[in-house]
Amino acid sequence: MKFRFPVVIIDEDFRSENISGSGIRDLAEAIGQEGVEVIGFTSYGDLTAFAQQASRASSFIVSIDDEEFGDGSDGDVEKALAGIRGFIREVRKRNTDIPIFLYGETRTSRHIPNEILRELHGFIHMFEDTPEFVARHIIREARKYLDSLAPPFFDALMDYASDSSYSWHCPGHSGGVAFLKSPVGQMFHQFFGENLLRADVCNAVDELGQLLDHTGPVAASERNAARIFGCDHLFFVTNGTSTSNKVVWHSTVAPGDIVVVDRNCHKSILHSIIMTGAIPVFLMPTRNHYGIIGPIPKSEFDPETIRQKIADNPFARNAVNKKPRILTITQSTYDGVLYNVETIKDILGSTIDTLHFDEAWLPHAAFHSFYRDMHAIGSGRPRSDDTLVFATQSTHKLLAGLSQASQILVQDSKNRKLDTHRFNESYLMHSSTSPQYAIIASCDVAAAMMEAPGGTALVEESILEALDFRRAMRKVDDEFGADDWWFRVWGPDRLAEEGMGDRDDWVIHSGDRWHGFGEIESGFNMLDPIKATIITPGLDVDGSFDDVGIPAAIVSKYLAEHGIIIEKTGLYSFFIMFTIGITKGRWNSMVTELQQFKDDFDNNEPLWRIMPEFAKRFPKYERVGLRDLCSEIHEVYRQYDVARITTDMYLSKIQPAMTPADAWAKMAHRQVERVAIDDLEGRITAMLVTPYPPGIPLLIPGECYNKIIVSYLQFVRDFNGRFPGFETDVHGLVREKVNGEDHYFVDVVKN
Numbered sequence: 125m126k127f128r129f130p131v132v133i134i135d136e137d138f139r140s141e142n143i144s145g146s147g148i149r150d151l152a153e154a155i156g157q158e159g160v161e162v163i164g165f166t167s168y169g170d171l172t173a174f175a176q177q178a179s180r181a182s183s184f185i186v187s188i189d190d191e192e193f194g195d196g197s198d199g200d201v202e203k204a205l206a207g208i209r210g211f212i213r214e215v216r217k218r219n220t221d222i223p224i225f226l227y228g229e230t231r232t233s234r235h236i237p238n239e240i241l242r243e244l245h246g247f248i249h250m251f252e253d254t255p256e257f258v259a260r261h262i263i264r265e266a267r268k269y270l271d272s273l274a275p276p277f278f279d280a281l282m283d284y285a286s287d288s289s290y291s292w293h294c295p296g297h298s299g300g301v302a303f304l305k306s307p308v309g310q311m312f313h314q315f316f317g318e319n320l321l322r323a324d325v326c327n328a329v330d331e332l333g334q335l336l337d338h339t340g341p342v343a344a345s346e347r348n349a350a351r352i353f354g355c356d357h358l359f360f361v362t363n364g365t366s367t368s369n370k371v372v373w374h375s376t377v378a379p380g381d382i383v384v385v386d387r388n389c390h391k392s393i394l395h396s397i398i399m400t401g402a403i404p405v406f407l408m409p410t411r412n413h414y415g416i417i418g419p420i421p422k423s424e425f426d427p428e429t430i431r432q433k434i435a436d437n438p439f440a441r442n443a444v445n446k447k448p449r450i451l452t453i454t455q456s457t458y459d460g461v462l463y464n465v466e467t468i469k470d471i472l473g474s475t476i477d478t479l480h481f482d483e484a485w486l487p488h489a490a491f492h493s494f495y496r497d498m499h500a501i502g503s504g505r506p507r508s509d510d511t512l513v514f515a516t517q518s519t520h521k522l523l524a525g526l527s528q529a530s531q532i533l534v535q536d537s538k539n540r541k542l543d544t545h546r547f548n549e550s551y552l553m554h555s556s557t558s559p560q561y562a563i564i565a566s567c568d569v570a571a572a573m574m575e576a577p578g579g580t581a582l583v584e585e586s587i588l589e590a591l592d593f594r595r596a597m598r599k600v601d602d603e604f605g606a607d608d609w610w611f612r613v614w615g616p617d618r619l620a621e622e623g624m625g626d627r628d629d630w631v632i633h634s635g636d637r638w639h640g641f642g643e644i645e646s647g648f649n650m651l652d653p654i655k656a657t658i659i660t661p662g663l664d665v666d667g668s669f670d671d672v673g674i675p676a677a678i679v680s681k682y683l684a685e686h687g688i689i690i691e692k693t694g695l696y697s698f699f700i701m702f703t704i705g706i707t708k709g710r711w712n713s714m715v716t717e718l719q720q721f722k723d724d725f726d727n728n729e730p731l732w733r734i735m736p737e738f739a740k741r742f743p744k745y746e747r748v749g750l751r752d753l754c755s756e757i758h759e760v761y762r763q764y765d766v767a768r769i770t771t772d773m774y775l776s777k778i779q780p781a782m783t784p785a786d787a788w789a790k791m792a793h794r795q796v797e798r799v800a801i802d803d804l805e806g807r808i809t810a811m812l813v814t815p816y817p818p819g820i821p822l823l824i825p826g827e828c829y830n831k832i833i834v835s836y837l838q839f840v841r842d843f844n845g846r847f848p849g850f851e852t853d854v855h856g857l858v859r860e861k862v863n864g865e866d867h868y869f870v871d872v873v874k875n
Contacts, residue, residue: 126286129270130161131262132177134211135187135227138164147250148187148227154259160266168207178215182266183223185248186211188236205240212243218581221272223265275572276344278565280332285322294326294558325561335360335559336552338544342564349531349571352579353490354503355515357534357542359551360567362559365484365530366392368516370399372532373450375550376478377402379785381449382440384430388417388774388820390482391812393452394784398825401785403440405433405448409457411774412640413667413767415694415818416459416614416657419632419641419649425468427475439783448476455481455500455515458692458818459614459699460655461632462486462498464648466506474510485655487517487531488704491579494587494627498650501535508537519570522654522703526566582704587624590654590702593711594619597658600715609672611718614638614657614697640665654702658718662758663696667767673758677850678750679721685735686717694817695767725750742849757847764839770815773836779828781808782873787825790873798858798869801837804829807872813856815840823856829870841868 133152137145152162160182178184186208212224223245226236236247245265248258274282296302300321303309313321325332333340338359350358361368369392377383379401385393387406397404407425410418423429430448434440451472456462465481472479481500483489489499500515513535519525534542573579594613601610617638618629630653632639633646662673673696680693692699700714724734728749731739739746745753761767782790790796791810799807806828813823815836822833837857844851844859845866858869 126282127270128161129180129182129266130163131155131183131185131266132181133162133164133185133187133227134166134168135164135185136166137187138166144187144250147255148185150255151185151227151248151258154255155262157256158259158263160263168211178219178222181222182270183225183245183262184215185225185227185262188226188228205237209240212240216243216577218578220577221269223262223269225262225265273572275348275568277332277341277568278345278572280341281323281561281565284325284329284332285319295324297321297324299324320562323561323565326558332561335362335564336555336557337548345564345568345571349567350533352571352575353501353531353533354505355501355533356536357532357544359532360564361530361532361555362528362563362567363530363554363556364520364528365482365516365518366390366395367554368530368532369393369452369480369482370396371550371554372480372514372516373397373400373402373452374553375547376480377449380443380445382434382443382446384433384448384451384476386420386452386454386482388457389452389454390484391814391819391821393482394812394821394824398784398788401783402449403437403443403783404824405430405437405440407433407453408775410641410644411771412665413663413771414614414640414657414659414665414697415767415770416640416697417457417461417818417820418639419457419461419463419644420453422467422471422645422648425471427472430475438780450478450480451476452480452482455483456486456652456655458485458655458820459657460485460652462489462495462650462652464497464650465500466497467648469506469508469511469513472511474508476511478512478514479508480514480516483515484518484530485521486652487519488522488574488583488586488654489652491574491576492583492587494583494624495652501533505535507535510537510539512537512540512542519567522701523570524566524573524704525570526563528560529563529566529570531567531571584624586654586702586704586706589706589708589711590656591619591624592708593656593702593715594653595621596712596715600719609661610722611661612659614659615651615653638665655699656702657697657699660696660698662761663767667765667771669758669762669765669767672755673761674725674754675757675761675850678754678757679718681738681849682721682724682735682750683714683717685737686720688714688717692817692819695761695770721750725754728752738849745849757850760843760846764843766836766839769832769836769839773822773832774820776830776832778823778830780826781828782826784825787873791825791871795874796871797874799872801834801841801857801868801870804834804837804870804872805831807870807875809856810871810873811856813854813870816853816855829872837868837870841866 133148135148138148152164155162188208224243225246225248226244227248228250300313300318303313327334333342335342338346346358346360373396377400381402383402383404385404385406388409407420409420412418434446453463483500486499489495490502500513515533517531519529519531520527536542597613604610616629630651631647632644632649660674660676660679662670676693676696676698680690680698683690690698691701728751730747730749732746734750787808787810796810808826808828809823810825812821814821840852840854856870859866860869
């Protein structure tokens with residue numbers, strides 16, 4: 125066996141000096157003599173935790189001794205079987221294939237119920253065969269199991285990397301050999317290891333197939349992933365969902381086409397608009413004063429509403445073809461708000477040529493009934509008559525892909541199928557001719573990991589861990605009491621005391637106020653519980669500031685210095701995700717570090733003591749107390765009323781003066797000028813303007829600056845000057861030194 129997958133033995137006599145213990149140790153020794161590792165346990169312990177060993181084992185041998193059956197009465201038999209039954213149930217929830225053997229003295233299959241027997245790969249009787257014979261039988265089944273694990277491309281890549289073939293093709297490091305010729309290369313080789321470097325090959329290796337024309341083991345893996353994800357076609361992408369989005373758009377959209385787009389879409393969609401020369405018509409999402417992006421109201425999807433938007437747009441109203449070519453929706457939003465996709469499909473009918481759901485943050489949804497109707501494509505989903513449905517997913521964000529691992533899923537309509545040959549021309553336009561094969565393998569493996577029942581179990585564990593974290597945070601809050609402060613996790617008021625509770629608790633209903641998005645029609649949206657936005661004190665959902673506040677940027681800097689890195693930070697909120705890789709240890713550490721922050725805040729500890737690295741980089745804060753710094757930044761936020769500014773600027777009416785492609789052409793031809801932010805009102809931006817947080821473009825090329833956007837940029841300038849180390853980052857805003865001072869500019873179209 126090439127990998128470390130030990131045989132796991134569970135026997136209370138494993139270390140006992142009796143005949144039963146001697147027999148099981150003889151078997152363990154015989155297995156070891158065959159070169160296979162054995163691990164022995166004397167009890168099941170926590171069944172759920174123990175069953176997770178199934179991901180590390182090649183097989184289980186479970187003892188069932190005569191003593192455990194007592195006098196043979198029903199009570200003794202049931203007690204003896206309870207542990208085995210529980211263990212098998214927990215293992216099979218995650219893994220239907222790993223071999224499980226029962227090992228006993230005199231008991232036979234007539235003593236074991238069918239519900240247990242049908243899950244077994246064998247019943248081993250002590251002393252009837254030699255340990256060596258039994259060991260070889262177990263190892264044969266274990267090897268068959270391990271040989272079946274690897275999906276097609278990963279299997280072929282492992283074979284190639286272990287074949288010791290001499291490489292004359294690129295990359296130039298030749299399987300890592302080049303690194304061995306340099307001291308720093310030796311460090312690189314030792315850090316990443318030989319397997320990764322041997323597997324880094326070019327597309328000249330015929331036996332691995334081709335990503336670019338989808339042949340061989342690559343094609344087999346894409347078909348396998350399509351089956352697992354329940355779609356008609358699936359394409360691996362090795363340079364992220366930004367590229368997946370562009371592939372979809374370039375296969376569908378041409379210059380002058382009208383496109384309907386979520387206003388708070390990812391910037392890659394806006395890049396696609398620029399590249400294709402499309403005319404965008406935007407659907408406007410809601411937003412609360414925490415800065416959390418809410419759903420697009422259901423009424424915005426009405427075909428008549430979309431027709432009116434087209435009529436109101438100065439460029440779309442003159443388009444030759446008024447039928448939109450594509451509609452792109454962000455599903456889910458960054459903070460986990462989901463749409464009922466089937467409702468959207470029903471509303472739109474065939475009024476739009478192609479539906480595209482940017483599911484960068486939702487690849488897990490197809491594998492659990494908790495998300496039914498809340499994801500774009502899956503097994504058994506109804507088909508449109510004429511509209512193709514695309515979903516683009518970041519395998520690396522919530523599944524187990526390497527960074528940049530992504531995929532494109534396609535569902536054919538009843539009357540129209542994807543022309544894969546034409547689609548591949550767009551795919552080639554955006555794909556490297558030297559794809560990273562480790563990323564392809566991770567797409568392959570990430571899909572295989574989600575095969576039922578394992579994928580369902582992984583997603584359910586993520587949900588349960590997220591709910592346990594939310595419960596733990598509420599418990600801490602209750603213990604501190606109403607007269608003290610604590611952090612709050614944004615979400616529905618009702619939370620089940622144990623388990624997953626009712627899915628409907630996470631569906632947004634008319635009349636709900638916890639979200640701050642205003643009136644939302646019941647059943648159209650849901651919050652994904654694995655996306656946890658933690659609210660810090662100082663601001664309420666209506667945008668009113670409290671007397672005391674704790675800006676989230678300070679909490680994030682504090683946590684980073686204590687080994688906890690946050691996904692996204694807002695004004696008074698920060699965001700974490702419960703991916704399939706999150707453990708109890710991680711989220712419990714989060715809870716304890718937040719408690720430590722509270723203690724340090726309440727004691728006004730100086731930053732040199734609690735954040736020494738940060739204080740070293742920014743000496744002006746060295747002697748400042750944590751509470752004092754929070755108060756100072758909170759007061760500036762309150763002075764500028766920045767929560768309302770950031771909400772209003774995203775919801776403000778923005779005037780398009782040029783198409784995005786034409787404005788971009790002005791920049792490419794250098795027909796732009798750099799203008800100070802105080803002089804921006806009414807000017808046409810030549811580039812994307814994207815505040816971080818939330819990382820959603822505020823303006824796209826061709827749109828005009830209005831008064832509230834200018835006031836926000838003025839706040840950014842003033843705040844960044846006062847609080848180095850906590851700067852608000854705005855992509856598109858250029859900072860330059862003028863007479864030794866920082867000044868801010870934006871590139872706009874020349875008048």
